[in-house]
Amino acid sequence: MGKLEEAQALLDRTLMIQEKALGLHHSRVAEALCDTGVLMREMGKLEAALPLYERALAIQEEALGSEHPLTATTLDNLGVLFCDMGKEADALSMCQRALAIRESILGPKHFDVATTIYNIGNITHHMGKLEEALLLYQRALAIQEETLGSEHPKTAETLVNLGILNAENGELEKANELGSRVLDTLENVLGPNHYKVHRAKKRSFAAMIVPENKREL
Secondary structure: OOOOOHHHHHHHHHHHHHHHHHHOOOOHHHHHHHHHHHHHHOOOOHHHHHHHHHHHHHHHHHHHHOOHHHHHHHHHHHHHHHHHOOOHHHHHHHHHHHHHHHHHOOOOHHHHHHHHHHHHHHHHHOOOOHHHHHHHHHHHHHHHHHOOOOOOOHHHHHHHHHHHHHHOOOOOHHHHHHHHHHHHHHHHHOOOOOHHHHHHHHHOOHHHHOOHHHOOO
């Protein structure tokens, strides 16, 4: 709903209750730390998110093991955060560890696997490796369309980055097509006033590829 300050208050209460009831090293506490870390990143508070993820990872590796799916999720989140912070080498290391765990446990066609592939695509995109990023986005998209469907918000997020990449490669017609598809998907699923819809419209490629009647910057 985009009510991030209210979300933070609720997550802070959740963490406090779980730490008191379960102790500081319980796996449920790690989940609450991760949820708060996700929110901090969403709010742009990257430095605040980092120690939350790192503490969660330490708990999970001790309580669940280094090959557990929840450990992989935290590694994936850390990778995304490091990418946002401009630490691409650290980001790639975290996401590659997450991908190895997820593929081993969930198989190569699971939607969580697609999420990590998408995140590695973002990292390689940030590093300027456009051809490599394109292949990763396409691989993630194929899994998402098969497992989640073409109208899912995560599928739309992958389409956003494919559109940006195509625009950077000078393929504006493809970028145009993808941009319209993204907005149609997000507006249909989330509604025209959802913050993720507005965020998609404000992405760097929006002015080029969003039709005039769909612009709302």
